[in-house]
Amino acid sequence: xSDEVERIREEFLAESQEIIExxxxxxxxxxxxxxxxxxxxxxxNSVFRGVHTLKGIAGMFGHVALSELAHELEDLxxxxxxxxxxxxxxxxxxxxxxxxxxxxLLGAARRNADPASEVDLAxxxxxxxxxxxxxxxxxxxDALGGYDLDPGVLTVLTEYEEHRLRSNVEQSVPLYxxxxxxxxxxxxxxxxxxxxxVKPWAEIITYLPSMEGGSDDAIDLEVLMASRTPVAELRxxxxxxxxxxxxxxxxxxGRTVPPPAPTTREGESRDEAAAMKEPGAAVVRxxxxxxxxxxxxxxxxLAVRTVAKTVRVDIEKLDHLMNLVGELGIVKSAVGRIVExxxxxxxxxxxxxxxxxxxxxxxxxxxxxxxGILDVRMVPLGQxxxxxxxxVRQVAREHGKDxxxxxxxxxxxxxxxxxEELTDPLLHIIxxxxxxxxxxxxxxxxxxxxxxxxxxxxxxQKGSHVVIxxxxxxxxxxxxxxxxxxxxxxLLSAESGQDMSAEELRQLIFLPxxxxxxxxxxxxxxxxxxxxxxxxxxxxxxxxxxxxQVGIGTKFTLTLPITLAILSALVLRVRGQxxxxxxxxxxxxxxxDETAVRLVEDHEVITLRGQSLPIVRLASLFRISGEPTGxxxxxxxxxxxxRRLGLVVxxxxxxxDIITKPLGKSLHNVRGFSGxxxxxxxxxxxxxxxPSILEEVLASGxxxxxxx
Numbered sequence: 001x002s003d004e005v006e007r008i009r010e011e012f013l014a015e016s017q018e019i020i021e022x023x024x025x026x027x028x029x030x031x032x033x034x035x036x037x038x039x040x041x042x043x044x045n046s047v048f049r050g051v052h053t054l055k056g057i058a059g060m061f062g063h064v065a066l067s068e069l070a071h072e073l074e075d076l077x078x079x080x081x082x083x084x085x086x087x088x089x090x091x092x093x094x095x096x097x098x099x100x101x102x103x104x105l106l107g108a109a110r111r112n113a114d115p116a117s118e119v120d121l122a123x124x125x126x127x128x129x130x131x132x133x134x135x136x137x138x139x140x141x142d143a144l145g146g147y148d149l150d151p152g153v154l155t156v157l158t159e160y161e162e163h164r165l166r167s168n169v170e171q172s173v174p175l176y177x178x179x180x181x182x183x184x185x186x187x188x189x190x191x192x193x194x195x196x197x198v199k200p201w202a203e204i205i206t207y208l209p210s211m212e213g214g215s216d217d218a219i220d221l222e223v224l225m226a227s228r229t230p231v232a233e234l235r236x237x238x239x240x241x242x243x244x245x246x247x248x249x250x251x252x253x254g255r256t257v258p259p260p261a262p263t264t265r266e267g268e269s270r271d272e273a274a275a276m277k278e279p280g281a282a283v284v285r286x287x288x289x290x291x292x293x294x295x296x297x298x299x300x301x302l303a304v305r306t307v308a309k310t311v312r313v314d315i316e317k318l319d320h321l322m323n324l325v326g327e328l329g330i331v332k333s334a335v336g337r338i339v340e341x342x343x344x345x346x347x348x349x350x351x352x353x354x355x356x357x358x359x360x361x362x363x364x365x366x367x368x369x370x371x372g373i374l375d376v377r378m379v380p381l382g383q384x385x386x387x388x389x390x391x392v393r394q395v396a397r398e399h400g401k402d403x404x405x406x407x408x409x410x411x412x413x414x415x416x417x418x419x420e421e422l423t424d425p426l427l428h429i430i431x432x433x434x435x436x437x438x439x440x441x442x443x444x445x446x447x448x449x450x451x452x453x454x455x456x457x458x459x460x461q462k463g464s465h466v467v468i469x470x471x472x473x474x475x476x477x478x479x480x481x482x483x484x485x486x487x488x489x490x491l492l493s494a495e496s497g498q499d500m501s502a503e504e505l506r507q508l509i510f511l512p513x514x515x516x517x518x519x520x521x522x523x524x525x526x527x528x529x530x531x532x533x534x535x536x537x538x539x540x541x542x543x544x545x546x547x548x549q550v551g552i553g554t555k556f557t558l559t560l561p562i563t564l565a566i567l568s569a570l571v572l573r574v575r576g577q578x579x580x581x582x583x584x585x586x587x588x589x590x591x592x593d594e595t596a597v598r599l600v601e602d603h604e605v606i607t608l609r610g611q612s613l614p615i616v617r618l619a620s621l622f623r624i625s626g627e628p629t630g631x632x633x634x635x636x637x638x639x640x641x642x643r644r645l646g647l648v649v650x651x652x653x654x655x656x657d658i659i660t661k662p663l664g665k666s667l668h669n670v671r672g673f674s675g676x677x678x679x680x681x682x683x684x685x686x687x688x689x690x691p692s693i694l695e696e697v698l699a700s701g702x703x704x705x706x707x708x
Contacts, residue, residue: 382410
C-alpha cells in the first residue's frame with residue numbers, strides 16, 4: 001500500500017471515528033431529553049446527518065458492510081424524524097446498539113479484518129427490522145384545521161416540517177408567527193443569528209418569504225414556530241426593531257383548511273423536496289425578482305475558510321516531531337556542558353559568553369516548540385467520557401438498573417496516547433460499579449437511598465498530573481468480606497489478616513486472581529480484573545487508589561501524568577550507577593541526616609515538616625554493591641496521589657529533558673524501571689519507574705531497602 005493510499009485510508013478512519021463519537025454524544029443527549037420528556041428533534045436530525053455522511057464515505061472507500069448498515073440506520077432515523085416511529089427507549093436501544101456495531105465494523109476496517117467475524121450483523125438487523133415494523137399504520141388526525149394557517153404555507157411544507165408542525169399541535173404547543181426583515185446582502189448571517197437566538201425558546205417549524213413587505217435590498221421573512229413560552233417573554237427574548245411576534249390564532253370552528261397538496265413544486269415530490277434540503281432546516285425561498293447577480297457567494301467562501309482552520313494530524317507524526325525535539329534537547333544539554341568547559345579557560349571566556357547567549361536563545365525557542373507540540377497532543381477527556389456514558393447506559397439497562405451519570409471536568413486535557421490506553425481500565429471500573437456496586441432500585445429504596453443510582457466521573461488537573469475520580473453511591477466494599485474471601489482462597493492467613501487495616505484489606509482487590517465471577521457478587525464485584533487495571537495504570541506512570549464506605553459508596557482515584565512524550569527528569573547517582581527519575585513525581589530533594597533516621601516497625605522513616613516519611617535506600621533496593629561516592633546522601637521525596645516515599649541516593653547531577661525508550665520485550669517485566677534514555681554525553685541510563693517503586697515499597701510490605 002502506497003503512502004498516499006495509506007494516508008487517505010487513515011483520513012477515512014479518523015473522520016469515521018469522529019462521526020461515530022459525535023453520534024454517541026448526540027444519542028446520549030437524546031436519551032437524556034427523552035427521559036425528561038423533552039427530546040430535541042434537532043438531535044435526531046444531527047444523528048441522521050452523521051449516519052448519512054458515514055454511509056457516503058464508507059461507500060466511497062469500499063467498506064460495504066459499514067455503508068450498508070449506515071444506510072439501514074438512516075432509514076430508521078428517517079422514520080423517527082418524520083414521526084412514523086415513536087422515539088421510545090426501544091428505538092434508542094437499537095440506535096445505541098447500531099452505534100456500537102458501527103464502531104466494531106470500523107475496528108474491523110482498521111485491522112483489515114472480515115466484518116462478519118467481528119459483528120453478528122444478522123442479529124442486529126432483526127432488531128432493526130422488528131423496530132421498523134412498529135411503524136404506525138394509523139392515520140394521523142388532521143389537527144391543523146383548528147389554526148389560522150395560510151393554506152399556501154401548508155402546501156410548501158416538506159414532509160419533515162409538516163410532521164413537526166403536527167407533532168406540536170397534537171401536543172398542544174402554542175404556535176407563533178414571527179416576522180422579520182433582513183437585508184439581502186447579509187441574509188445568511190442574519191438568519192443564522194436569528195436561529196441561534198430562537199432555539200432556546202422555541203422550535204422553528206419553517207420560514208418563508210412574506211407575501212407582504214420587502215424591497216429591492218431587503219426581504220421580509222415569516223417564521224412559523226412553536227413554543228410553550230408566553231408571548232411576552234418571547235418578545236423580550238427574541239424581539240427587536242425589525243421583529244414582530246404574534247400568536248397563531250385558532251380558526252372559527254366552522255372553517256376548515258384543505259390538507260396540504262401532495263407535491264411542493266410542479267413535478268417534484270415532497271420526499272424529493274425534503275431530500276434537497278438539509279434535514280431539520282427550513283429552506284429560504286427568495287423571491288424570483290432577486291437577480292442571480294445578487295446571490296451572496298461570500299458566505300460560502302467564508303464557511304470554507306472557517307472549517308479549514310483545523311487540520312487532522314496523525315499522532316505518529318507528532319511522536320516523530322516530539323522525538324526530534326527530544327533529540328534537540330539532548331543537543332542543548334551537550335552545548336551547555338561545552339559552555340561550562342570553555343568558561344573554565346580564561347582565553348575562551350569571550351567565546352564562552354557568546355556561545356552562552358546563543359545557547360539561552362536556543363533553549364527558549366526549544367521550550368516554545370516543545371510546549372506547542374505538547375499542546376497539539378492534548379485532547380479533552382470528554383471524548384472518552386462520552387464513550388463511557390454509552391457503556392453506562394448499556395450496562396444499566398442490561399441489569400435493570402436506573403443509573404444517573406454525572407460528568408464534571410470533561411474539558412480536562414491529557415495526552416492523546418494516554419487517553420487511548422486509559423479507556424479499557426476506566427470501562428472496567430465503570431462496568432463493575434454499575435453491575436455490582438450500585439444496588440437495584442428496590443434495595444436502594446429499602447435502605448432509604450434514592451431509587452436512581454449515581455455514578456460520577458470527575459477529572460481535574462493537579463500540578464503536572466491529571467486526576468480522574470470514578471465514584472458511585474452503591475453498596476461499597478466490605479473489608480470483612482474481603483478478608484473472609486482472601487482467607488478462603490488461601491491468599492492470606494487468618495493470623496496476618498487480623499492486623500490489617502480496612503485500607504490494606506481493600507488493596508487486596510488488586511491481587512491477581514483475587515476473585516472469580518462466582519465471588520464477585522459477594523464482594524461487590526470489585527476484584528474482577530482489577531489487577532489488570534492497576535497494571536495498565538502503572539504502565540502509564542500512574543497510580544490508583546480506592547476509598548469505600550459500606551452502604552455509602554466507593555471512589556476510585558486515578559492519578560496520571562499529563563504526557564509521556566517528553567519528560568523533565570532528575571539525574572541521580574547510586575554507588576556509581578546513574579539513573580533518571582521523572583520530575584513530575586519529585587516533590588523536593590534534601591540532605592539525609594542519618595541521625596534523624598529512626599525505625600518504626602523495622603521500617604526506616606524520617607520526619608519531614610512534622611510528618612513521618614518512609615525512606616528506601618536505592619542501593620539496597622536494587623542490590624547495588626559498593627560504597628557511597630559522596631560524604632553525604634540525599635533524599636529524593638517522591639509523591640503520587642496521597643503516597644509519599646523518600647529515595648536515598650548518593651548524589652544529584654541535575655535536571656534534564658529526556659525521552660524514555662522502552663526496554664524491549666526481554667526486560668519488559670522488570671519492575672522498578674520504565675525505560676532507558678540517552679543523556680547526550682554518551683551515557684545511556686535507566687529511568688526509574690516511581691509508581692512501581694512506591695507500590696512495591698509501600699503497598700506490598702516488601703521493605704528490603706528500608707530495612708537495610
